[in-house]
Amino acid sequence: MGSGSEQMLNELYDKMKIREVVTNYCRGVDRMDRDLLMSVYHPDAIDDHGFFVGNREDFWDWVNRYHTNAQISHQHIITNHSCELDGDTAHAETYWMMAGMDAKDMTLTLGGGRYIDRMEKREGEWRIAARKCVAEWGGEPAPSKVPLEFMAMLRESGTVARDRSDSSYERPLAVKPERVGINLDILPPEYRPE
Incomplete structure (x- = not known):
């Protein structure tokens, strides 16, 4: 296999692993799996969710408490995903939608936006180094x-x-x-x- 093909395969592999990080983030939050959620962030990562800005441990405490108290169930769904590789740094944008059943009155709420991530590959592993969660819309659908x-x-x-x-x-x-x-x-x- 030529060096161009090998480089292309390496880039595809890296992009797949980066997408897997975003998927594992959603699963970690929805299944309230602390270990899985911790695994998607580098230890020194910062997550900016608008009303929460902090490290991965504090983020876990906040997001777990929020979803436990605010909803009886919830799902984070990711769709469009783009990723620019620059060596061991990647810049990714992933569209998300979140649906949740309100714990107080059982109404379904929806919201959507994008995860803007700087990922870094350290010791051969891609993880989030910095994240901005940008919300763009929200509301309640018909019953x-x-x-x-x-x-x-x-x-x-x-x-x-x-x-x-x-x-x-x-x-x-x-x-x-x-x-x-x-x-x-x-x-x-x-x-x-x-």
């Missing part, structure tokens, strides 16, 4: 029209938890044989296959 019974069936497929009991940590992942099949009796006619 869901999905029947409660249907939502209950969707929740039976796995454990949703804000810790390591969540199904995403299950190894090996398995589906119980008794769950195989479609329970059409509970579905309203408009949700049934023809």
Whole structure:
């Protein structure tokens, strides 16, 4: 393989590892997994979330307390991602959306913005060195029209938890044989296959 191809593969690998850092950040916050969240930041990193600015330990304390008290569940979703490599430094921009169920009145709130990151590769590992979380929009959508019974069936497929009991940590992942099949009796006619 020529040196140009090797360089391209190294750049693709680095960009993939950088994207993985952002993905692990979201998973760490949503599953309230302190170890995973700590792993995405260098020890001297600073995170600026607008109303919070500080190091990774203080960020964990704040974000964990905030999501525990403000929402009963939440998800951070990342979409568009761009990354400029400059040796062992990278500048990344990742669009995010956050959805949360309010702990007080069960309303769904949505927000969106971008993570602006300076990543650094130290000892062969990419992590966040500096982050700005820029919020751009937010609001409340209309109530869901999905029947409660249907939502209950969707929740039976796995454990949703804000810790390591969540199904995403299950190894090996398995589906119980008794769950195989479609329970059409509970579905309203408009949700049934023809």
